Amino acid sequence: MKEVTIYDIAKHLNISATTVSRGLKDHPSINKKTKKKIVDIAKELGYRSNTFASSLRSKRTHTIGIIVPRLNSHFMSAAIAGMENVANEEGYHLLISQSLESTKKEIDNAHTMFTNRVDGLIASLASDTENNAHFEAFVNKNVPVIFFDRVFDNDQSTGIVIDNLKAGYEVTKHLLQQGCKRIMHLAGNTRRNVYEERLKGYKRALKEYHIPFDESLVQTSNLSEQAGTQAGEYILNMQHRPDGIFAANDICAVFCMLTLLKAGIRVPQDIAIAGFNNDPISQVVQPNLTTISYPGYEMGKAAASCLIDHLSGRSDMKTTNKIILSSELIIRGSSLK
Amino acid sequence: MKEVTIYDIAKHLNISATTVSRGLKDHPSINKKTKKKIVDIAKELGYRSNTFASSLRSKRTHTIGIIVPRLNSHFMSAAIAGMENVANEEGYHLLISQSLESTKKEIDNAHTMFTNRVDGLIASLASDTENNAHFEAFVNKNVPVIFFDRVFDNDQSTGIVIDNLKAGYEVTKHLLQQGCKRIMHLAGNTRRNVYEERLKGYKRALKEYHIPFDESLVQTSNLSEQAGTQAGEYILNMQHRPDGIFAANDICAVFCMLTLLKAGIRVPQDIAIAGFNNDPISQVVQPNLTTISYPGYEMGKAAASCLIDHLSGRSDMKTTNKIILSSELIIRGSSLK
DNA sequence: TTGAAAGCGCTAACAC
DNA sequence: GTGTTAGCGCTTTCAA
Numbered sequence: 001m002k003e004v005t006i007y008d009i010a011k012h013l014n015i016s017a018t019t020v021s022r023g024l025k026d027h028p029s030i031n032k033k034t035k036k037k038i039v040d041i042a043k044e045l046g047y048r049s050n051t052f053a054s055s056l057r058s059k060r061t062h063t064i065g066i067i068v069p070r071l072n073s074h075f076m077s078a079a080i081a082g083m084e085n086v087a088n089e090e091g092y093h094l095l096i097s098q099s100l101e102s103t104k105k106e107i108d109n110a111h112t113m114f115t116n117r118v119d120g121l122i123a124s125l126a127s128d129t130e131n132n133a134h135f136e137a138f139v140n141k142n143v144p145v146i147f148f149d150r151v152f153d154n155d156q157s158t159g160i161v162i163d164n165l166k167a168g169y170e171v172t173k174h175l176l177q178q179g180c181k182r183i184m185h186l187a188g189n190t191r192r193n194v195y196e197e198r199l200k201g202y203k204r205a206l207k208e209y210h211i212p213f214d215e216s217l218v219q220t221s222n223l224s225e226q227a228g229t230q231a232g233e234y235i236l237n238m239q240h241r242p243d244g245i246f247a248a249n250d251i252c253a254v255f256c257m258l259t260l261l262k263a264g265i266r267v268p269q270d271i272a273i274a275g276f277n278n279d280p281i282s283q284v285v286q287p288n289l290t291t292i293s294y295p296g297y298e299m300g301k302a303a304a305s306c307l308i309d310h311l312s313g314r315s316d317m318k319t320t321n322k323i324i325l326s327s328e329l330i331i332r333g334s335s336l337k
Numbered sequence: 338m339k340e341v342t343i344y345d346i347a348k349h350l351n352i353s354a355t356t357v358s359r360g361l362k363d364h365p366s367i368n369k370k371t372k373k374k375i376v377d378i379a380k381e382l383g384y385r386s387n388t389f390a391s392s393l394r395s396k397r398t399h400t401i402g403i404i405v406p407r408l409n410s411h412f413m414s415a416a417i418a419g420m421e422n423v424a425n426e427e428g429y430h431l432l433i434s435q436s437l438e439s440t441k442k443e444i445d446n447a448h449t450m451f452t453n454r455v456d457g458l459i460a461s462l463a464s465d466t467e468n469n470a471h472f473e474a475f476v477n478k479n480v481p482v483i484f485f486d487r488v489f490d491n492d493q494s495t496g497i498v499i500d501n502l503k504a505g506y507e508v509t510k511h512l513l514q515q516g517c518k519r520i521m522h523l524a525g526n527t528r529r530n531v532y533e534e535r536l537k538g539y540k541r542a543l544k545e546y547h548i549p550f551d552e553s554l555v556q557t558s559n560l561s562e563q564a565g566t567q568a569g570e571y572i573l574n575m576q577h578r579p580d581g582i583f584a585a586n587d588i589c590a591v592f593c594m595l596t597l598l599k600a601g602i603r604v605p606q607d608i609a610i611a612g613f614n615n616d617p618i619s620q621v622v623q624p625n626l627t628t629i630s631y632p633g634y635e636m637g638k639a640a641a642s643c644l645i646d647h648l649s650g651r652s653d654m655k656t657t658n659k660i661i662l663s664s665e666l667i668i669r670g671s672s673l674k
Numbered sequence: 675t676t677g678a679a680a681g682c683g684c685t686a687a688c689a690c
Numbered sequence: 691g692t693g694t695t696a697g698c699g700c701t702t703t704c705a706a
Binding site: 048049050051052053055056061070071072073074076077078080081084088093094095096097098100108112114115116117225254255258261280281283284285286 | 385386387388389390392393398407408409410411413414415417418421425430431432433434435437445449451452453454562588591592595598617618621622623
């Protein structure tokens with residue numbers, strides 16, 4: 001069975017292919033009746049547009065590439081749902097890939113996106129990505145790139161973030177207010193803005209409470225389940241244990257907490273704990289985990305809107321450097337002494 | 338800056354575009370030296386192939402469409418990582434979308450995939466999808482479709498599954514062996530094979546233990562967090578409470594358990610609980626949740642392998658109806674009396 | 675092993 | 691408001 005083309009439709013109606021092409025779109029100068037006839041016949045013949053021919057000619061794909069570290073978090077899936085929501089409304093679709101926190105895979109993915117000539121790119125960086133070389137190709141070709149959550153620091157690219165410094169500060173301050181004097185920070189790779197800023201916020205709060213910063217109380221890891229468990233074990237072996245823990249994500253906080261609880265440590269009495277992200281898991285662990293809410297869906301929407309507005313010429317992304325969404329401290333049992 | 342095409346390469350080497358095209362692929366009849374020259378120059382000039390032109394001509398996209406209910410589970414993200422692994426090795430990439438459990442969105446997504454002429458489709462059904470009309474277009478055009486986890490029942494399409502009946506049977510039997518006499522089943526929509534079979538397994542185990550099936554002990558829901566909490570509340574209000582619960586997924590099991598624990602019910606002493614999926618959350622809740630392991634990564638790999646083998650003519654998918662992967666009962670504290 | 679020619683299906687530019 | 695013309699960049703014949 002042969003594919004139906006605009007020429008078949010044209011022949012049926014005794015008009016030109018160009019008119020058909022226009023009728024199938026929202027071309028300004030087309031007779032409404034002609035348009036209706038075209039659309040009707042198209043449906044009747046089972047026509048489907050050939051995106052390759054279209055893209056080849058028009059140099060637009062109506063596809064937005066997405067590169068994220070992982071898909072399996074509440075945050076990410078919410079963010080992607082937000083992007084899809086906006087994208088679908090505007091006739092775009094998403095080409096999604098995960099870097100699994102590997103820069104190599106991130107580069108590969110970026111390459112694939114580039115080869116597939118996505119109209120724009122939305123990315124959140126792998127934890128150890130150093131430079132933006134693999135995104136330069138896009139910039140050079142004027143393909144807009146927007147980052148969310150994990151963005152480049154010193155870069156004029158557009159980014160959607162929350163105020164991680166403020167959030168980190170608030171978490172730490174809350175622990176201090178609960179009477180903690182010796183707060184440990186389970187940090188992520190500080191190459192990434194999100195983790196660097198949370199650490200900065202932690203330091204700022206300590207300073208405000210006149211507690212000297214103790215480097216040995218900062219443990220950097222990939223914040224995985226295993227890392228959380230290991231941090232717990234590390235703490236159990238410490239001579240002088242902390243009385244508070246601020247972990248840079250909920251997963252790590254929770255698994256650290258489980259390890260401590262198993263060893264008989266009381267939470268929050270002996271050690272108060274707080275995480276980051278408001279992952280559903282934070283309400284499963286007992287006591288429930290104090291954390292920071294994270295507007296994933298909104299971030300996704302904001303990123304996609306910003307990109308698509310730019311693509312359709314409604315606004316210029318380049319004038320926007322950072323969009324900061326609000327987040328807030330959620331106090332639960334794990335830190336309330 | 339203009340795009341580099343095969344003609345530019347051809348001009349540089351004084352050969353034809355056809356030869357360049359061949360040199361860039363694994364064409365059998367091409368001189369090795371010529372090929373090397375072509376590849377070298379291509380790199381030097383920064384050539385990137387235009388997939389549209391290529392697809393337009395060759396009618397292949399090297400893209401596999403993926404439609405899943407949700408992305409944010411350990412299982413799904415593992416499955417997708419498995420697919421990506423296989424796909425990337427074979428030079429395919431994935432167009433991923435989530436139906437968010439809505440048939441309407443699933444249909445939309447299928448439509449998008451079709452329009453974008455994916456070479457093949459891998460799908461897991463939304464919970465209330467009734468018929469396969471939206472997949473027929475693919476079948477008609479000879480675009481292979483493969484389902485995993487949530488598949489159509491009476492259908493000759495290829496599917497990758499686990500033996501849900503056996504798993505449901507084993508969970509229930511385990512609870513019975515622990516002395517449970519009155520086991521409640523928190524079921525998913527039984528329109529979906531996975532939930533229907535788990536229910537069947539539950540029934541089979543009861544029968545084996547000569548316990549009459551009591552319809553009022555089966556609560557059907559979407560198995561969400563809220564549904565779990567509601568199930569817990571429902572149980573608390575029951576005159577004659579169950580002494581065991583088999584939930585069709587871990588999320589629902591966990592939130593049900595939390596509700597019961599909060600009300601002072603002892604788990605497993607008063608009520609033993611088991612879930613399904615081995616989601617990381619099952620090891621967070623206290624006591625840890627008994628569950629069924631679920632080979633997400635392997636399922637993804639199997640689905641992609643099967644599809645790509647078919648696409649490349651290495652095998653014929655149509656001769657394969659179902660591929661069943663193994664799963665197993667993981668016994669933890671929530672059910673060990 | 676290489677090349678010439680044709681055309682995949684569409685849309686931009688221009689003309690009427 | 692519609693049509694003509696040309697060509698996007700590639701691969702597939704077919705021929706040499």
